Amino acid sequence: MTPQDLQPEELPHGAAARRGPFRAGERVQLTDERGRMNTITLTPEAAFHTHKGFLNHAELIGKPEGSIVANTTGQLYQALRPLLSDFVLSMPRGAAVVYPKDAGQIVTMADIYPGARVVEAGVGSGALSISLLRAVGDRGYLHSFERREEFAAIARGNVETIFDGPHPAWQISIGDFQDEVVKAEEPGSVDRVVLDMLAPWECLDAVATVLAPGGVWINYVATVTQLSRTAEAIRADGRFTEPESWESMVRGWHLEGLAVRPNHRMVAHTGFLLVTRKLADGVTSLALKRRPSKTEFSQQDLDAWTPSSVGERAVSDKKLRRAARDAVATTQTRGHVAPAVDENTAGGTADETADDGSVEN
Numbered sequence: 396m397t398p399q400d401l402q403p404e405e406l407p408h409g410a411a412a413r414r415g416p417f418r419a420g421e422r423v424q425l426t427d428e429r430g431r432m433n434t435i436t437l438t439p440e441a442a443f444h445t446h447k448g449f450l451n452h453a454e455l456i457g458k459p460e461g462s463i464v465a466n467t468t469g470q471l472y473q474a475l476r477p478l479l480s481d482f483v484l485s486m487p488r489g490a491a492v493v494y495p496k497d498a499g500q501i502v503t504m505a506d507i508y509p510g511a512r513v514v515e516a517g518v519g520s521g522a523l524s525i526s527l528l529r530a531v532g533d534r535g536y537l538h539s540f541e542r543r544e545e546f547a548a549i550a551r552g553n554v555e556t557i558f559d560g561p562h563p564a565w566q567i568s569i570g571d572f573q574d575e576v577v578k579a580e581e582p583g584s585v586d587r588v589v590l591d592m593l594a595p596w597e598c599l600d601a602v603a604t605v606l607a608p609g610g611v612w613i614n615y616v617a618t619v620t621q622l623s624r625t626a627e628a629i630r631a632d633g634r635f636t637e638p639e640s641w642e643s644m645v646r647g648w649h650l651e652g653l654a655v656r657p658n659h660r661m662v663a664h665t666g667f668l669l670v671t672r673k674l675a676d677g678v679t680s681l682a683l684k685r686r687p688s689k690t691e692f693s694q695q696d697l698d699a700w701t702p703s704s705v706g707e708r709a710v711s712d713k714k715l716r717r718a719a720r721d722a723v724a725t726t727q728t729r730g731h732v733a734p735a736v737d738e739n740t741a742g743g744t745a746d747e748t749a750d751d752g753s754v755e756n
């Protein structure tokens with residue numbers, strides 16, 4: 396039996412609403428001839444107004460996706476249902492959302508599969524919850540935890556918009572993840588844990604309790620200090636594999652005739668991902684056996700975080716002065732009059748400065 400043979404009510408949740416002609420109540424993305432986008436919710440009596448006329452929503456209801464319609468002054472609009480990646484960037488939000496590029500990485504690298512038993516916190520606006528629900532499917536399980544009721548309400552609304560109603564695999568609980576998840580889930584019963592919050596290290600014990608041996612724990616954090624603290628807490632705990640971390644950058648391209656080049660602007664930073672897996676009960680990580688580490692950063696540790704202790708190579712004053720001289724010389728060769736340089740304060744070195752001017756350490 397193929398999906399084409401299924402009745403709409405037999406299709407996975409939300410699938411039927413994404414097919415067929417436009418219906419009243421659904422969101423439609425309008426793109427004008429200059430590429431400007433607006434998202435409207437189709438309401439039979441409503442109209443989409445701009446300073447160049449208006450378009451009655453009724454014109455769209457019943458038309459196939461991809462239609463091009465004209466407003467009262469002949470302005471043309473291309474009409475499509477927003478994709479998930481469009482929706483999460485335009486949906487109502489209270490907290491920052493996980494961007495589609497990161498949601499894709501999370502689903503793949505945390506190995507979220509149909510039927511998986513997943514717990515998640517915090518929910519924020521529900522962007523990541525939607526991707527997780529798509530991945531676990533109707534017969535999977537996603538239990539999301541959010542400490543703030545208002546965010547949970549926004550997330551619930553967004554999830555129900557995209558799935559055209561409540562999702563059968565989803566439940567959301569209000570409260571702190573670390574307190575609630577251990578009450579709600581049996582020890583060792585969860586396949587995947589996904590955290591997007593300020594202090595994931597506070598959840599370490601709870602994650603170790605509910606996660607099944609071999610289960611994956613993925614964290615999305617915005618800063619390197621959170622990343623480091625989470626990694627060190629995991630390492631010091633010993634119940635998990637060596638954590639791995641990465642970030643992804645997506646650069647769009649401008650495609651026009653022979654002018655094919657990267658876009659001038661990009662979203663350069665969203666967050667870092669850090670993944671680890673739960674070891675069998677009673678087992679201590681090989682890395683911890685090899686190199687015991689401290690559990691927490693003490694004030695002493697924080698004071699010790701000098702640039703060199705975090706891997707930055709010290710550059711000698713002599714090298715800095717030489718670089719300053721080289722920089723002045725380069726500027727003069729290009730015909731600019733360089734300001735006088737104080738040898739004691741100038742920075743950068745010639746042999747350590749890349750073509751783009753950055754200093755490699």
Ligand SMILES: C[S@@+](CC[C@H](N)C(=O)[O-])C[C@H]1O[C@@H](n2cnc3c(N)ncnc32)[C@H](O)[C@@H]1O
Nearest residue numbers: 490493517518519520521522523542571572592
């Ligand atoms: C950046 S938002 C999450 C965004 C969400 N992943 C999305 O894609 O829309 C972080 C959320 O975590 C919640 N939070 C922080 N610590 C928490 C905890 N310990 N337990 C539950 N929720 C928490 C915050 O209230 C906030 O809503």
